[in-house]
Amino acid sequence: MFRKVLLSLSVAACVSGTAIAQLQPCWSDEHHNHLLKVHPQLAEYEQQFEEQVAAKLAAKLTEAGDANDTVYYDVPLVVHVVHDYGVENLSDDDIYEAAKNWALAFVKKNADTATVLPAFVPYIGNARIRLHLATIDPNGNPTKGVVRHNSYLTFAAADEAKYQSWPNNKYINIWFINSFGSSGAAAYAYYPSSGAFMPYYDGVISLASYLNTSKTIPHELGHVLNLQHVWGNNNNAGVACGNDGVDDTPPTKGHTPGCVSSALFDTECAVGYSKTYISMSGLADSVVDYPDTTNAQNIMDYTYCSNMFTKGQCARMRKALTSATAGRNNLITTANLAQTGALAEMPDLPPVADFFVNKAVAVGIVTDLKTKFLTFNNDASFSFKNASWNDTISSIHWEFSNGASLPTSASKGIVNNQFSVPGWVTVSLTATSNAGSDVMIDPQAVYAADTTPVGGVGYSQSFASAGDIYNWPMMNYYHNQFRWQHFTGAGKDDNSCIRYRSFDTSDKIYGTASGDYDDIFTPAFNLEGVSGDLYLNFFSAGMVTSLSSSALRDSLEVDVTTSGGVRWVKLGGYRGTELANNGSKSSEFIPGASSSWAARAISVPAAYRTRQTFFRLRYRPGDNGNNLYVDNLALSSLPADIQDISKSNDQFVLYPNPAANGSTLAFRAGNDGNVKISIRDVSGRIVFEQSENYVQNSIYSTLISREKTPVAGMYIVTVTTGGANITGKLLVY
């Protein structure tokens, strides 16, 4: 439920721009306001929490601050790096360095407090909050406080990218991602009241590029500890004078990024701002005349010359850490600090071995996206890159199967390799540090495709057994439930096919299919010298789980390569309602009747008819897809989409004909919708007969498999529909 809500929010709150200066620094208000709209009961919850905080803050905050409150609070952190092996895969050392830096502002040790304008020097607060990367994970295992998740969710990220969060009453979770998509925010976080409402999304999420930029993370941690923007949380920066519920931050409109004097000496909302405090001791009430300029250097403004929290903000953060809301008060307990190892020294742990296939490289060509498919003995290479982490790596050692040009290699960070034996390639990487070793073995690291053609025009594949697809590699790039698979339980003409499992069996709170993509590759075909029309035909049966326009995001793309996988060219594709030809269904879709299948024909231009032409089906699941089934993939001079039938007087077409491996019968249902198909051999004996009801005057097709016409020779095919018999010949060789 939250998933849809927040995605639509992402669109609404868009601020365009790519340069750092143009990014909206923080999206917390947008997320918070949207949550309030969708879950009005949150407002009541927030009000109760604010009343608790106000009661605790009733004492006047003098220039000395809350002099009696000198206790330090310690807080465990965990950093999640959600990455796809790009620049967002931040190094351990960069994270450790940044974490030290974030901590400074919470103990008033950041050096740039020296540049705070004199009027605000008396108000610089020391939150006395010490941040620590955890050294024990939720399972009780040692950690260095950084975990990594390889996922497409790093792109166009939102709350769903925060999967695998650690309990929010024990750790503050901070996720780093590559991008929030086109929407251009730098980071956002939730207040404790929102965190209590949806603990699995509680924490900070930020662009990896803002790891250590302009106090972005201290700002977001401010929100986690219940600080609002200095102009208030139902306002936008630069719009109207507002107030954040903190006395010593004067009212302000807030500012856009930039340390300009108009911001630093902005008096617009702050002139004459003072507060009267009722005496607690029966003596005279006192008035504090706060500065007449706004506190543009406040970490909760957007100026990026953010140098300070005020004393009032520090008191507010400390109250959040003593409140049970979202279990914040558990973070600082002695028991939790022991459980999370927050106060322990960072342990020396063995590395985590990891590698990825970077790009396929050839002379002058570097392919985009993940490339795990090349023909064996290809001039191009697979490029394997070490990505081991968790300790300073002293040595690495690679091993490769399949007649690799470099079967073993030590301490090379990048290995470009070619393979002389077709099939799946096993790659192992051993990473060693002073603290031990770790091995990563991937038995399907890449695929070296055989170049021997399995057929040409007339080829047909019905995926009858799993063995039929041994040379049809399926790539599940992100190792998740959304993937290609052989399926027995439905088929166009039999009980087997291949399918893309787009139906989401999870609760959809963690993760979303959107952004994933997966491939299945065909074997090589010999299409050299084929003239005239040529089609890659197949049948597909699809559905979605919802017919709303945002739900129709699933797509299937058909690509071709004549360079053994170095370069791919898109030939065609299907999406939306066209792909979901059976409409919508909230439960998992499995096709029933033969009429569930739609004929697909992709024209193969002459330029791609070589002795080694491969095709690739690339599926991109959306948020509300259901399964897509694909069957009877064939190469033919006639298209499976049978517009031609309706143009001509013929009521049916057989192709290929003559045929060696089955032929597709395309026909038009007549005025009564009833269609009877019968096939007789030359002796007149019926070898196949079928009668079914279809939508009247619509076009369908069915495969006459070779099993139905086992003996080579001539057959008589009769289609009876709308009160008419049409007869034709099928030649089987």
Ligand SMILES: [Zn+2]
């Ligand atoms: Zn913010």
